[in-house]
Amino acid sequence: MGDRQSTENSLQPVRLPAGRKAEIAAFVAEVDQVTVAMLSARFGVSSDTIRRDLDQLDADGIVVRTHGGAVSRSAMVVTEKKLDVRMQLHTTAKEKIGELAATLVDDASVIMINAGTTCLALARHLRNHRELTIATNNLRIPAEVSPKAVNDLYLFGGAVRFAGQSTVGPVSFRVTGRSTDLELRCDLALISVGAVSADGGYSTSNVSEAVMMGEMIARATRVAILADSSKFGAPLFAQVAALGAADYLVTDQEPPPELADALQRHGVKVLLPPAAPAV
Structure with a gap:
């Protein structure tokens, strides 16, 4: 029984860092603006991890990094009229x-x-x-x-x-x-x-x-x-x-x-x- 449960646990999906960043990007796109604390609670990881993820997403041009969080690029475009x-x-x-x-x-x-x-x-x-x-x-x-x-x-x-x-x-x-x-x-x-x-x-x-x-x-x-x-x-x-x-x-x-x-x-x-x- 113990071996069977161990095998089942090993088959459970593990959230990889790349997958988490994709989920963060999708969440930011959905709500337009987020804070580090909000993401840390949602994804169950430390604030430092979220900051690193947001920094990378900003470097990749996916979100706009802000003090304490991030904003979706689509939101920035909408708010800026020519x-x-x-x-x-x-x-x-x-x-x-x-x-x-x-x-x-x-x-x-x-x-x-x-x-x-x-x-x-x-x-x-x-x-x-x-x-x-x-x-x-x-x-x-x-x-x-x-x-x-x-x-x-x-x-x-x-x-x-x-x-x-x-x-x-x-x-x-x-x-x-x-x-x-x-x-x-x-x-x-x-x-x-x-x-x-x-x-x-x-x-x-x-x-x-x-x-x-x-x-x-x-x-x-x-x-x-x-x-x-x-x-x-x-x-x-x-x-x-x-x-x-x-x-x-x-x-x-x-x-x-x-x-x-x-x-x-x-x-x-x-x-x-x-x-x-x-x-």
């Missing part, structure tokens, strides 16, 4: 926000601007400014900003995101002859985000972009978040910063009561374009 399409959305609101945000910029100041169509509207409204230093990851900014407004314009390097016409990488510059990057600071960071919520703060759908935006915020004396009213609501996948990290929220409509209260508690000033004159 820039030319996004430029056709909420155009009036974006122009108003860009014009208003430009009033926060002082002549001869240093500003950082991230990617996004609202920031392109901002760049166009800087045409009457002078002696600006601009650092950005937005590849369209050089074509949109007036040369008369700028003393120096710097583009951050990194991987190019064709859909967003931007780069994603460190907020830093390396100078020949120095062993470390230059320490960068700016007077004002103007950051366009994908969502604004009372609980989730400022967020976006791309992890690498969120990290870069957060670095810009950390290097700024003042911070202005640019977001039209369609961005009010549930947070997106990657948090850029907590609500109180900004000095200003530049938008086109009054935020809903819960968000307005949270902004006030955190000392964030809401800037709205002037109301249209009554006819």
Whole structure:
């Protein structure tokens, strides 16, 4: 009896590492985003094993590795609309926000601007400014900003995101002859985000972009978040910063009561374009 049971046990299927990774890939594709803890519990292996599996799946181009988990590549594609399409959305609101945000910029100041169509509207409204230093990851900014407004314009390097016409990488510059990057600071960071919520703060759908935006915020004396009213609501996948990290929220409509209260508690000033004159 004992020999028979031993033989039966030996015939039981064993989950091989390659099979587990295939199951992980299928599970991520099904639910779009996962955490290491979730996978560890589901597959009954250690967190370190899951991390190694996810690292390999990311290297193979099957999932996108994130801090603490992974995201399906199909989810990333769906959440990123091409820039030319996004430029056709909420155009009036974006122009108003860009014009208003430009009033926060002082002549001869240093500003950082991230990617996004609202920031392109901002760049166009800087045409009457002078002696600006601009650092950005937005590849369209050089074509949109007036040369008369700028003393120096710097583009951050990194991987190019064709859909967003931007780069994603460190907020830093390396100078020949120095062993470390230059320490960068700016007077004002103007950051366009994908969502604004009372609980989730400022967020976006791309992890690498969120990290870069957060670095810009950390290097700024003042911070202005640019977001039209369609961005009010549930947070997106990657948090850029907590609500109180900004000095200003530049938008086109009054935020809903819960968000307005949270902004006030955190000392964030809401800037709205002037109301249209009554006819």
